[in-house]
Amino acid sequence: MPSQTLFIFLDESGNFDFSQSGTRHLVMSAISTTDPDQNLRVLGNLKYELLSSGINIPNFHASEDVQQVRNLVFSNLVNLSITGAKTFWIRKDDPRCGQGNPLLIYRHFGSAFASWAISQKEQTQAETVVLVFDRALSSRERSTFRSATKGLFASFDGGYYVFFHNVHKDFNGQIADYLAWAHYVDLERNEKRPLNALPPHFSEAQNLFNWMYRAQ
Numbered sequence: 001m002p003s004q005t006l007f008i009f010l011d012e013s014g015n016f017d018f019s020q021s022g023t024r025h026l027v028m029s030a031i032s033t034t035d036p037d038q039n040l041r042v043l044g045n046l047k048y049e050l051l052s053s054g055i056n057i058p059n060f061h062a063s064e065d066v067q068q069v070r071n072l073v074f075s076n077l078v079n080l081s082i083t084g085a086k087t088f089w090i091r092k093d094d095p096r097c098g099q100g101n102p103l104l105i106y107r108h109f110g111s112a113f114a115s116w117a118i119s120q121k122e123q124t125q126a127e128t129v130v131l132v133f134d135r136a137l138s139s140r141e142r143s144t145f146r147s148a149t150k151g152l153f154a155s156f157d158g159g160y161y162v163f164f165h166n167v168h169k170d171f172n173g174q175i176a177d178y179l180a181w182a183h184y185v186d187l188e189r190n191e192k193r194p195l196n197a198l199p200p201h202f203s204e205a206q207n208l209f210n211w212m213y214r215a216q
Contacts, residue, residue: 004124004125004126004128005129005130006032006033006034007032007034007130008030008031008120008129009132009167010029010132010133011029011133011167011180012026012134013029013063013180013183014027016105018092023092024091024092024188025184026089027187029180030085030087030113030116030176032117032120033081033172034083036081036172038080038081039175040172042079043174050069050072060171060174060177061168062180062182062194074194074197075197077178077202082175082201082202083120084120084201085201085202086116086205087183088205088211089184089187089206090207096209108208108212112208113131128159128161132167133162133165134167134168179198179202182194182202183195
């Protein structure tokens with residue numbers, strides 16, 4: 001197989017507010033692809049079709065899109081070039097969250113997704129991994145997330161890069177947003193419709209702390 005790059009895009013749904021006014025769950029999802037251009041074409045075509053019919057779509061954002069647009073995005077997911085999809089989530093009242101320290105929780109999420117990324121790398125035989133996460137993180141949170149993933153990738157040959165972009169400006173990041181949101185509304189308010197609209201290979205989700213203790 002020729003040399004190729006595996007791209008992984010991550011996004012989250014919920015928030016880091018651990019008070020009574022915060023969300024009850026925090027969800028983080030990732031999609032992997034060796035052909036991100038294919039996904040640009042699929043969702044780009046959908047965006048311009050919507051614009052030509054008078055629907056203003058600067059970018060796809062699951063929590064803000066109207067139902068008509070969501071339905072169209074979900075129906076197009078089967079046409080995407082996706083090698084894998086993974087979701088980890090936590091419930092904030094879980095005692096294993098401790099005091100809800102964002103740096104510690106980002107470290108846990110980073111380690112979990114790095115392990116998953118390694119399995120995706122082996123599956124695709126990619127030589128380079130590029131992981132793209134949301135730039136909304138603070139500099140300390142970015143450093144924590146990067147350090148949590150770096151050690152796990154130190155042992156393999158090839159490149160490994162972590163970048164922080166505005167993922168909602170990239171169609172691949174918007175796919176991760178839809179994936180995280182579908183799992184979030186299922187967990188947060190038992191809304192099954194978005195989750196049931198996902199292709200089967202998008203549905204894998206695990207409680208982050210359960211995964212951590214099984215991995216030890």
